[in-house]
Amino acid sequence: MSDRLKALADAGVSIWLDDLSRERIETGNLADLVKERSVVGVTTNPTIFAGAIADGERYDEQVRRLVADGADVDKVIFELTTEDVRNACDVLAPVAERTADDGRVSIEVEPTLANDTEATIASAQALWEAVDRSNALIKIPATKEGLPAITAVIAQGISVNVTLIFGDVRYREVMDAYLAGLEQARDNGLDLGRIRSVASFFVSRVDTEVDKRLEAIGSEEALALRGKAAVANARVAYAAFEEVMASDRWKQLAEAGANPQRPLWASTGVKNPDYSDTLYVTDLVVADTVNTMPEKTMEAFADHGEVEGDQVTGRADEAQQVFAQLAKVGIDFEDVLVALEHEGVDKFKKSWIELTETVEGQMEKARS
Template sequence: MSQNQKLAELSAAGVSVWLDDLSRDLITNGGLQEEIDTHSIVGVTTNPAIFQSAISKSDLYVEQINTLAKSDADADAALTAITTDDVRSACDVLAPVFEATDGHDGRVSIEVDPRLANDTDGTVAQAVELWNLVDRPNLFIKIPATKAGIPAIARVIAEGISVNITLIFSVERYREVMDAYLDGLDTALRNGHDAGKIESVASFFVSRVDSEIDDRLNAIGTPEALELRGKAGLANARLAYAAYREVFETETRFPDLQAHGALPQRPLWASTGTKNAEYPDTLYVSELVAPNTVNTIPVKTLNAFADHGWVNTESIIGKEAESRQIFDALTAVGVDLADVFQKLEDEGVAKFEVAWADLLGATQTQLDAAQS
């Protein structure tokens, strides 16, 4: 099988293409391997909503749930076993990619329980637990970039654990995330860990920013406001990339760590499926192309890009001033950006909590049925 030309071009431009999806069906029927072989996939991300969809739609989990029921496992223990098994299997599928890229890619992410988003100690404890349970070097532990998550990130990195920081919406919070990564590396080195084996990505959400800001622009309704629709998400991501380059290429702190083998924390573009049908369906892939980035892409958007996507290699670098002008214009027409970003963070955590609660309830029902 040969690689899709459009996705191969995206990969050649410096974008690691990761699949924003996972299920036991995808692993066992060879679908994940096919994505690797034909769509340049070099990583996988998961979240509570993805697991909810996977488990609710498949019969492949029934046997394991029945076995867990016989051992009197509750829903939390059952879901931990199920999800870590799937992620471990996916890590094994991607192991050749991990080896071929010297650990740069070939990684699979699993998220801490979303109910711990505001619990620093609980997040750290579960991150260590998940790392040990999956027991694969190509694992990423996903930690949300909440206020409680920031110190947890530093502490988990300090343990030598690779981390994917998720639910980042603002450049200000992204800078806190990068600082937490560097703090964690400092401590990891003092603890005797090999910094070259610690990878991290920072998942910067894109389409949700446009959805929220577009709603506010429509409510304002002036010509100036309406003209700004569909511009905030890309501008925000471009400013994030500028911040990344500043921290890892210009400022003085990282080179000292790099001398000890530390690696830059790559920006990852998340929420890249277009939510507004009026926008091109590959917008947040085609227009977010820059070296040393990751784009985690839902299946629908991945297939669309393979069919008719384009690669704009001038889409990010050199766009900082233009992007700042867009943000200045948003403020000028009355968009409260701080409120936008806080609302998106709160909603992101809440959505994952709801998905996890639904999945816990459904799993407990299946466990009860198996025990009766």
């Protein structure tokens, strides 16, 4: 076992792998990562599935069978992805049994539905029913239209990974949506202890967008702020989480058996080669959080990552100073957040198109 990853886990950070493939499941690689790399969860997205399906022959037989049965591309995607997530849930089931909140595997609602509340709810229900595992999480984007969908499915007892969160204002709305869903679930007589949720706060993309704007400004003062916005943003978000956890509203739900919606640091692969390749792990160590990593980032941390204690708690004021400096040099951070959400939804939709085209290609091969 990697001592460095174990130290990270011992510091209270749940290590989730941001990748999944049938090959990982069937070769035992995923199980090995659980044993050797302290992995206790998995996140997926359409791009991950597109890569797995394009590169892996392990899907061919199921594709042929579905094509022979007359399935269209949406049905084939649904069947391939839910089978992988179901099987990954089974691999992670022992982790779910021995821990309070881990052993979870996420699958995303169709991204083209990001601005359609009712269709998002229907997609979440269909995925939850098809995967049929209590340790699954259904990923719903934190768009304005996604917020009421989050409340609705939580109220039905469906566990949710809220994704595509960039700023603390929207994050507070996400937490409110979760608590509202729990309150409805409680009033409906559901067991709150069976409902889990994480809130996926995107990290590296913030620096990518802010750094681009800083470089366009070009002053010495602006360039000195590169690589600082993302971690500061996450630290402010964590302070918002602490505030909600201290509220009477949350305490009443906790007394009724509810589980906290843990912050999850997403998009933690470092894009800028000038930065440490473990930046968004090392600088965001804090207990009771999740860090979902591409395998490359996980292996980098296993090789040379350092755990230097809690890097988040009590640092919101320091983080706010970063935002004040950004504003001083001309960065409109609210505009950054709007741009990131629009870009994020667009990327989600493009990734779905990529997955659809990949599966259509596999279906064509199956017919030939």
